[in-house]
Amino acid sequence: MRLTQGAFSFLPDLTDTQISAQIEFALAQGWAVSIETTDDPHPRNTYWDMWGMPMFDLKDAAGVMMELKAARTALPERYIRINAFDSTRGWETVRLAFIAHRPPVEARFALDRVEAEGRVQRYALRRVPA
Amino acid sequence: MTVMEKPTAKMDAKKRYSAGVLKYAQMGYWDGDYVPKATDLQALFRITPQEGVDPIEAAAAVAGESSTATWTVVWTDRLTACDSYRAKAFKVEPVPNQPGQYFCWVAYDLVLFEEGSIANLTASIIGNVFSFKPLKAARLEDMYFPPAYVKTFKGPPTGIVVERERLDKFGRPLLGATIKPKLGLSGKNYGRVVYEGLAGGLDFTKDDENINSQQFMHWRDRFLYCMEGVMRATAATGETKGHYLNITAGTMEEMYRRAQFAREMGSVIVMVDLVIGWTAIQSMAEWCRANDMILHMHRAGHGTYTRQKNHGVSFRVIAKWLRLAGVDHLHTGTAVGKLEGDPMTVQGYYNVCRETKNAVDLQRGLFFEQDWCDLRKVMPVASGGIHAGQMHQLLHLFGDDVVMQFGGGTIGHPMGIQAGAIANRVAMETMVLARNEGRDIMAEGPEILRDAAKWCKPLEAALTTWGNVTFDYASTDTSDYVPTPVAS
Numbered sequence: 001m002r003l004t005q006g007a008f009s010f011l012p013d014l015t016d017t018q019i020s021a022q023i024e025f026a027l028a029q030g031w032a033v034s035i036e037t038t039d040d041p042h043p044r045n046t047y048w049d050m051w052g053m054p055m056f057d058l059k060d061a062a063g064v065m066m067e068l069k070a071a072r073t074a075l076p077e078r079y080i081r082i083n084a085f086d087s088t089r090g091w092e093t094v095r096l097a098f099i100a101h102r103p104p105v106e107a108r109f110a111l112d113r114v115e116a117e118g119r120v121q122r123y124a125l126r127r128v129p130a
Numbered sequence: 131m132t133v134m135e136k137p138t139a140k141m142d143a144k145k146r147y148s149a150g151v152l153k154y155a156q157m158g159y160w161d162g163d164y165v166p167k168a169t170d171l172q173a174l175f176r177i178t179p180q181e182g183v184d185p186i187e188a189a190a191a192v193a194g195e196s197s198t199a200t201w202t203v204v205w206t207d208r209l210t211a212c213d214s215y216r217a218k219a220f221k222v223e224p225v226p227n228q229p230g231q232y233f234c235w236v237a238y239d240l241v242l243f244e245e246g247s248i249a250n251l252t253a254s255i256i257g258n259v260f261s262f263k264p265l266k267a268a269r270l271e272d273m274y275f276p277p278a279y280v281k282t283f284k285g286p287p288t289g290i291v292v293e294r295e296r297l298d299k300f301g302r303p304l305l306g307a308t309i310k311p312k313l314g315l316s317g318k319n320y321g322r323v324v325y326e327g328l329a330g331g332l333d334f335t336k337d338d339e340n341i342n343s344q345q346f347m348h349w350r351d352r353f354l355y356c357m358e359g360v361m362r363a364t365a366a367t368g369e370t371k372g373h374y375l376n377i378t379a380g381t382m383e384e385m386y387r388r389a390q391f392a393r394e395m396g397s398v399i400v401m402v403d404l405v406i407g408w409t410a411i412q413s414m415a416e417w418c419r420a421n422d423m424i425l426h427m428h429r430a431g432h433g434t435y436t437r438q439k440n441h442g443v444s445f446r447v448i449a450k451w452l453r454l455a456g457v458d459h460l461h462t463g464t465a466v467g468k469l470e471g472d473p474m475t476v477q478g479y480y481n482v483c484r485e486t487k488n489a490v491d492l493q494r495g496l497f498f499e500q501d502w503c504d505l506r507k508v509m510p511v512a513s514g515g516i517h518a519g520q521m522h523q524l525l526h527l528f529g530d531d532v533v534m535q536f537g538g539g540t541i542g543h544p545m546g547i548q549a550g551a552i553a554n555r556v557a558m559e560t561m562v563l564a565r566n567e568g569r570d571i572m573a574e575g576p577e578i579l580r581d582a583a584k585w586c587k588p589l590e591a592a593l594t595t596w597g598n599v600t601f602d603y604a605s606t607d608t609s610d611y612v613p614t615p616v617a618s
Contacts, residue, residue, distance in 0.1 A: 003368040007301040008563055010331055010555045012585070018563070025566040043298060043370045084301070090486040090504065093291045096301030096566075111365040119354055123361040123396060 001108045003041050006081055006098040016065065019082065019100050023061035026084035026096055032056045033064050034085065035071055035100075037078040041107050042125060054085055068100055077103045105130040143208075151202050154190035158213060159199060162186075164220035166237040172274040173236045173255055174497050176225060178267040178440055188265060189219035189234035195259040197242060214239050226610050231440065233271070245282035248408040248455045256443060267441035273450055274498035281503055283454040287419035289506025290484065290531050293458060296398065296424075297333065297370045302562045303530055304333040305554055306374075308513065308537035312338035317347050321355030323547060327540055328363030328371040330551025334533065335359075336513075337376035339403045339430035349379075349388055357395040374401035374426040374459075382410060386417065393421050399459075401426035404448075408455060415456030426511075427457035439607055446475075446495055449482040452508065459509045459533060466523050467515035472605035473527055483508035484531055492611035509533060517596040518557040518589060522575020525561050534558065544595055549588035556586045 008014060014022070026033055033055050036048035051071045055064060064082070071080050080101035083094050108130055114122040141156055154160070166172055173196070179188035191199075197217035198207070217238045225231040244250040260268050294300055309315070309323045324335045335356075343349035356373045364371045377388035377400045385402070392400050400423055402414050411427070418425040435442035445462075452460055462479040463471035478494030484507045488500040512528060513535035524534055536554050543550030560582040565571050571578065583590035 001366065001368065004331065005298060005369050007299075008559050010552065010559050011563065014563075018567075021567045022563070025568070041368055043364065043368060046295075046298070090507070091291060093295060094300045097298075098301065107368060109365045109368055111361055118350075120395065121354075121358065121361075123357075125361075125365055 001106055003079070003099070003102070003106055005041065005043070007096060008098045013102065014098070014100065019068070020061045020065055022096070022098065023064045023082065023084075027059065027061060029084070029086065029095070030088075031084035031086045031095055033058065034083045035064070035067055035080060036083060037071055037075050037080045039078050039103075040127065041079050042109070042127060044125075048079075048081065051080070054083075072101050076101075079103060079107075147203055147205055147208060149203060149205075153187055154194040154199060155187050157190075157194065157199060157203070158216050159193040159197075159219060160186055160190035161218045161220055164218045164237060166220070167239075169240045169276050169278045170237040171240065171243065171276065171279060172498060173238070173270060174272045175234050175236065175259075176231055176269040176271050176440065177234055177265055178231050180264050180266055183264050185222050185224075185232045185234070186219070189222045189232070189236070191262060191264060192234060192259050192268065193217035193219040193236045195262050196236065196255050196257065197238060215242065217242070228610065240276065240278055243279065246284075246412075248412060248451050252408060252451070260441070269439065269441050270443045270447050272444065272495065272497040273447050274500060275450070275454070277501055277503050280454065280501070280505065283456065283505065284415070284419065285453060285456050285502075285505035286425070286458045286508055287415050287456055287506075288422075288424045288458040290509045291507065293424055293509060296422075297372075299333060299370070301530060303525070303528070303558060304509075304533040305331065305551070305558060306334035306336055306511070306513070306533050306535040307332055307540040307551070308336045308338050308535060309341075310338075310537050310541050312341060313344070314346050317351035317355040320347060320352060321359040323541060324356050324359030324373050325362055326547035327551050328360060328373075329366045330540075330548030331367075331555035332371075332540065332551045333369075334372045334374060334399070334535075336374040336426070336535065336537075337401060339376070339378075339428045341376050342378055349377075350391065353388070353391055353395055353397075357397060361396070370398065372398040372424070374399050376401045376403070376428075377414075378403045378406055382413060385410070385414065389414070389417055389421070389423070393423060397423075399424040399426055401428060401459075403428050403430040405431045408451070411452070411457065412455050418458070419456070424458045425456070426459040427452060427461070429461045437606055444495065444607070446478050446482055449479050449508075450500070453483060453502065453505060457508060458506075459511050461513055462510040464512040464514055464516050464524070465527055466520050467512070472608040474609055475605070475607055477527065480510045480528060480532070483510045493609050495609050507531070511535060513537070518553050518592045519576075519579065519597040521554075521557040521561045521579065522571040525558070525565060526572050526575075530562070539592070539596060542595075543588065544591050545588055549591065552586070553588040553592035556582055556589050557592070 035051035038048040084096040086095040109125045110128045112124040198215045219236045221235040223233045307327045327335045375392045379385045436445040463476040465473040465476045511533040517539035540550035564578045
């Protein structure tokens with residue numbers, strides 16, 4: 001299964017040149033870029049592990065690309081995403097997020113069901129072995 | 131003396147309150163020198179007075195009929211601080227290039243309005259005045275709300291920021307589709323379309339405005355099958371998905387029942403139609419706030435009063451009322467699709483939904499600066515006759531914070547519903563990527579789509595099927611202001 005979280009999951013995996021261009025775009029908006037990784041991409045897993053702090057004062061995409069390469073080398077079995085955070089009043093949230101690295105074997109989920117009253121199903125997403 | 135003789139200056143109190151009929155301007159509803167107070171609400175009306183009716187008197191009548199006036203003098207006015215309760219028309223200008231039409235500005239004291247009630251606001255501002263005989267037609271073009279009034283409303287229960295955080299989707303428009311045919315499918319068949327669309331790549335699918343609980347599909351059945359589709363698609367993609375479950379019903383009790391069931395089933399979003407009315411909308415906003423639910427608003431029925439330029443209420447005013455009342459999604463037009471909407475005017479609605487503060491922008495129909503006092507932002511929805519081939523135009527016009535809904539443009543895809551969803555998602559992601567890379571998508575858009583179609587068969591088929599479809603008709607609701615050419 002191809003995990004379709006993030007802004008560009010329906011495109012072929014982005015090349016480093018493409019990733020770098022998106023980071024340049026984010027920095028040009030004044031957004032702070034950060035890198036996060038996980039081995040649990042459950043859609044409710046909000047808090048992926050931070051690969052260092054958001055790079056608030058960074059001006060050049062090359063710095064992020066260096067960190068991205070380091071993260072890939074250290075954690076090739078994990079998902080790695082790039083976030084761009086906007087601290088403008090009224091936003092104060094992530095404005096762009098996309099997956100920049102996928103594990104060799106992607107996550108899969110199964111749907112658990114529990115019968116409840118009146119034909120109701122209680123659903124839960126469960127990670128299954130690849 | 132007739133009501134509509136030329137107005138004269140104000141009169142002394144004894145004469146003013148003698149029994150009889152006076153001109154509205156004489157009664158104190160016109161004051162050309164009035165400067166609105168910081169706490170006043172303001173309304174801009176477009177009026178078409180009957181033949182022979184003075185525009186200032188007509189403007190005063192609008193102010194009078196939307197505040198304290200009745201048709202004759204009443205001595206009981208003198209038991210009140212009556213001047214402060216009178217709305218004041220303070221400016222009248224001919225509408226550019228529209229003979230017989232005038233813009234009139236009216237200011238209202240804050241005391242006239244109950245806190246946090248759109249029903250109360252609208253009962254004043256549009257209560258009587260639109261039927262007033264001395265006017266051939268009247269239209270409420272725009273309104274200004276002072277911070278003191280805005281702060282009496284809670285606004286959208288979720289808003290763009292929190293919706294995106296809940297869904298974990300950033301940096302691109304959201305994609306939706308309305309299930310078609312909109313009437314007649316059984317619950318089981320309907321849920322199939324939900325599943326196919328979401329598994330293919332949509333973020334949301336949607337009930338249409340008139341899907342409630344008919345004989346062919348009762349609401350409970352629909353909710354069960356739709357949530358089966360939503361959850362299966364979530365498991366298949368690892369991405370949060372939703373279906374706007376329309377909870378519109380004949381009574382509040384029934385709407386709450388349906389909302390509660392949607393919540394129990396794990397839906398992230400419910401939907402209501404504009405026709406349920408202002409109080410019902412505010413009640414559902416309260417419920418959504420208490421239950422962590424996104425509230426989708428379909429503007430069903432608005433065209434009856436928003437479309438014609440000479441009479442009714444502009445949709446920008448409806449959008450302002452809805453941001454105060456508290457909805458999270460609002461259908462605001464596509465500009466390029468099958469439904470009414472000139473691009474600049476539609477952008478004006480988007481700005482009302484999304485900006486922290488609106489600047490005066492006459493070309494987009496915004497007559498007032500408006501501070502939204504940190505009320506959450508409403509996610510606009512572009513829906514109706516749009517397709518993947520227009521992606522560059524849609525992204526250029528509306529940016530990232532919009533739900534693009536391709537109903538026929540998903541479900542009518544020659545290779546099936548999932549292929550339709552893939553085509554739309556690929557078109558959207560490829561266009562966002564290109565725009566962020568600094569490419570001029572309005573010039574290069576068609577080429578960017580064709581390049582993506584080389585590796586994406588569903589997109590290729592979509593472009594072949596719909597690439598040339600446009601709805602190129604003149605809009606009826608356009609700005610009266612054109613850019614002034616500057617000397618070079």
